[in-house]
Amino acid sequence: MANSPEFFLIISALVFSLGLVGMAVRRNPLVMFMSIELMLNASNLAFVTFSRFTTKFQGFHGGPSDGPVFTFVVMTIAAAEAVVGLGIIITIFRNKHTVDVDSMATLKG
Amino acid sequence: MTENFDPMVLTLLLPILGALVVGVAGRQLGKTGSAFVASAAVGCSFLIVLSTVIRKLTGNPVPENIKLWDWAALPTTPPTTISFGLYVDSLSLTLMSVITGVGFLIHWFSSEYMEHDPDVPRFFTLLNIFIAAMTFLVLADNYATLIIGWGGVGFASFGLIGFWREKPSAAAASKKAFVMNVIGDIGLMVAVFALVKYAGTVDYTTLFKEVLPGLTNNGQATGWLTVVTLGLMVGAYAKSAQLPLHTWLPDAMEGPTPVSALIHAATMVTAGVYLLVRSYMFLELVPALATAIGYLGVVTALFAACCAMVQTDLKRVLAYSTMSQLGYMFLAVGVGAYGAAVFHLVTHAFFKALLFLTAGIVIHAAHGEQDMRKLGGLGRQMPATAVMFAVGSLALAGFPLTAGFFSKEAILHAAHHHPGGTPLFVIGALVAVMTAFYTGRAFFLTFLGPSKIEHPHLPGAPTTASCAVLMLLSLGAGSIHPDFQAFLDPSMTNHAFAIEPGATSGAAIGLSVAVVVAIAIAFAMFGKGDRDPLGGESPPLVGVRNGAGFDPFYAFFTRAFSALGGLTARGSDHFLQETLPSFVGRSFGSLSLVLGQIHSGQVRHYLLVITACVTTLLIFSLVMRGGV
Numbered sequence: 001m002a003n004s005p006e007f008f009l010i011i012s013a014l015v016f017s018l019g020l021v022g023m024a025v026r027r028n029p030l031v032m033f034m035s036i037e038l039m040l041n042a043s044n045l046a047f048v049t050f051s052r053f054t055t056k057f058q059g060f061h062g063g064p065s066d067g068p069v070f071t072f073v074v075m076t077i078a079a080a081e082a083v084v085g086l087g088i089i090i091t092i093f094r095n096k097h098t099v100d101v102d103s104m105a106t107l108k109g
Numbered sequence: 110m111t112e113n114f115d116p117m118v119l120t121l122l123l124p125i126l127g128a129l130v131v132g133v134a135g136r137q138l139g140k141t142g143s144a145f146v147a148s149a150a151v152g153c154s155f156l157i158v159l160s161t162v163i164r165k166l167t168g169n170p171v172p173e174n175i176k177l178w179d180w181a182a183l184p185t186t187p188p189t190t191i192s193f194g195l196y197v198d199s200l201s202l203t204l205m206s207v208i209t210g211v212g213f214l215i216h217w218f219s220s221e222y223m224e225h226d227p228d229v230p231r232f233f234t235l236l237n238i239f240i241a242a243m244t245f246l247v248l249a250d251n252y253a254t255l256i257i258g259w260g261g262v263g264f265a266s267f268g269l270i271g272f273w274r275e276k277p278s279a280a281a282a283s284k285k286a287f288v289m290n291v292i293g294d295i296g297l298m299v300a301v302f303a304l305v306k307y308a309g310t311v312d313y314t315t316l317f318k319e320v321l322p323g324l325t326n327n328g329q330a331t332g333w334l335t336v337v338t339l340g341l342m343v344g345a346y347a348k349s350a351q352l353p354l355h356t357w358l359p360d361a362m363e364g365p366t367p368v369s370a371l372i373h374a375a376t377m378v379t380a381g382v383y384l385l386v387r388s389y390m391f392l393e394l395v396p397a398l399a400t401a402i403g404y405l406g407v408v409t410a411l412f413a414a415c416c417a418m419v420q421t422d423l424k425r426v427l428a429y430s431t432m433s434q435l436g437y438m439f440l441a442v443g444v445g446a447y448g449a450a451v452f453h454l455v456t457h458a459f460f461k462a463l464l465f466l467t468a469g470i471v472i473h474a475a476h477g478e479q480d481m482r483k484l485g486g487l488g489r490q491m492p493a494t495a496v497m498f499a500v501g502s503l504a505l506a507g508f509p510l511t512a513g514f515f516s517k518e519a520i521l522h523a524a525h526h527h528p529g530g531t532p533l534f535v536i537g538a539l540v541a542v543m544t545a546f547y548t549g550r551a552f553f554l555t556f557l558g559p560s561k562i563e564h565p566h567l568p569g570a571p572t573t574a575s576c577a578v579l580m581l582l583s584l585g586a587g588s589i590h591p592d593f594q595a596f597l598d599p600s601m602t603n604h605a606f607a608i609e610p611g612a613t614s615g616a617a618i619g620l621s622v623a624v625v626v627a628i629a630i631a632f633a634m635f636g637k638g639d640r641d642p643l644g645g646e647s648p649p650l651v652g653v654r655n656g657a658g659f660d661p662f663y664a665f666f667t668r669a670f671s672a673l674g675g676l677t678a679r680g681s682d683h684f685l686q687e688t689l690p691s692f693v694g695r696s697f698g699s700l701s702l703v704l705g706q707i708h709s710g711q712v713r714h715y716l717l718v719i720t721a722c723v724t725t726l727l728i729f730s731l732v733m734r735g736g737v
């Protein structure tokens with residue numbers, strides 16, 4: 001079971017859905033951030049799974065596939081995003097004294 | 110290129126330099142400095158011209174053609190070029206003496222006359238531009254570069270008529286003058302195009318020494334010669350305010366008085382005469398047009414004299430008299446008396462500049478009043494001005510032994526001896542009598558009778574001195590007549606002048622008597638200075654005073670065009686520039702209002718939409734691949 005890619009892909013899909021639902025139902029931006037991290041890591045899991053279990057997608061120059069490389073890219077982006085996002089959250093809190101996401105709807109049409 | 114630098118180049122460069130200096134640094138120079146720099150530039154030009162005249166008189170009088178550089182190539186076979194050069198002969202030197210000489214006196218006059226104007230540097234810049242353009246007009250050595258000067262004087266005239274730009278009437282007059290002059294420019298350009306196409310050159314020397322003499326020997330007047338001559342005529346008629354392109358000249362009196370003196374009496378309006386005299390060989394080849402010029406000239410003279418008789422504005426009397434005297438010059442050109450035409454041009458420049466400048470003094474003295482019915486008795490208050498105006502009037506009237514007498518008599522004499530010139534002579538003589546009458550009227554109404562102006566403003570030294578010089582010239586210039594003819598002859602290579610000094614002829618005596626009688630009649634009618642039967646307001650008088658219907662006639666065209674303009678402005682322009690763009694703008698605005706409703710600003714809504722869309726796309730692509 002642990003040798004089949006379906007197992008890992010199902011776990012990845014479950015984790016991703018968990019993040020998506022968390023994102024949709026929670027109003028605390030910090031929890032939403034954690035949900036985003038869940039979704040990013042679910043995609044990381046999918047990347048390494050495909051890299052491990054398939055030979056169809058070769059990397060450049062005929063080497064192993066590039067999946068693991070993308071996990072590092074995703075992790076870097078996640079870190080940068082956390083920095084910027086937390087900065088934004090702090091600024092919003094200073095200005096509005098609340099971090100409730102539903103109250104931030106000034107961009108509505 | 111000449112190896113030696115000819116000083117005549119300086120006469121062109123100095124006014125340009127003056128205009129640049131005053132134009133750029135006028136504010137720093139101040140009023141006095143601007144006037145000084147501009148006057149000095151023209152004065153130095155005059156000295157150079159004078160030295161060249163003396164050189165010609167004492168030495169070789171052959172025309173000189175100073176080639177400076179090639180300006181443009183002409184696509185003719187064999188290829189020729191339009192050179193940028195100066196043509197120095199006795200004709201252009203005569204004109205140059207008048208332009209720079211009278212021009213200098215008027216600059217000097219203006220330095221005092223304009224001193225209370227806030228915009229003195231602009232005034233002197235334009236005056237210098239005018240002198241430079243006029244200089245180039247008469248010195249150009251071909252018809253193509255002549256247009257540069259021709260257009261330049263048109264521009265300077267436009268700027269100076271509208272010098273008091275805050276006055277709507279001045280702005281309108283400057284526009285009118287410009288449009289009329291452009292009609293002339295078009296005529297001149299047509300002539301140049303025809304010359305390039307058919308003669309293959311526009312150069313004076315080549316045309317007059319090679320091309321045209323060849324045609325004369327053939328005895329065949331070809332069609333293109335008529336086109337060229339007609340084009341030159343249109344140009345000359347517009348610039349010299351001859352019927353029917355004259356309407357701008359009376360209105361040009363909206364400009365400052367020194368401008369009227371310099372441009373619209375002494376120099377610019379004579380450019381047409383210069384052009385025709387310069388092109389006399391064309392006229393000889395197309396005699397029908399020469400006759401037409403003679404008749405139109407005398408009709409213009411008569412028409413303008415009629416208008417002048419009933420004017421109430423002092424400056425407009427002078428404007429119409431200018432037109433009338435220009436008619437004499439065209440009459441002289443028409444009968445082939447080119448020397449007499451140029452001689453009258455010179456004397457006219459002296460006495461008309463004098464008249465305008467003294468009229469300027471009068472207008473200043475009367476605190477801006479130009480209506481002769483409201484002037485009067487100034488002779489006792491300002492005797493020196495009265496004497497100078499009287500001398501100018503006598504010269505204009507052709508009083509015996511003044512400069513105007515000799516030149517006018519020469520023209521009438523030539524008309525009398527021209528085959529078929531009897532009608533020209535009769536009308537010309539009639540106009541001479543009328544001229545004496547209306548100048549007498551203007552003088553008497555202004556200077557005699559009861560004083561109507563309290564505390565007149567008396568002129569200062571520069572204005573009086575410059576007028577005095579012009580007065581001496583108006584009195585004495587007639588004496589150079591025989592020598593003048595000899596001086597001018599080398600310019601007329603193929604034309605035999607047969608004009609003897611005619612001061613002793615019967616016509617001269619008759620003219621003298623008629624002039625004296627006309628002045629006496631004017632004195633009897635207006636000598637008391639308090640009664641003006643011709644200044645009334647009855648419809649015929651007002652009609653002639655306002656130019657006898659030419660203005661409404663031209664206004665018909667301008668109205669037609671402005672109606673067309675109004676139609677497009679209200680119709681297509683309004684739709685294209687207002688209705689259509691605002692419709693486009695409004696429709697996008699309302700569309701975005703609708704689309705904006707989608708945005709709730711809630712992150713979860715966006716997330717759900719994105720998820721739904723991505724999921725749908727995923728399922729869709731799987732189904733399409735036949736998977737699942």
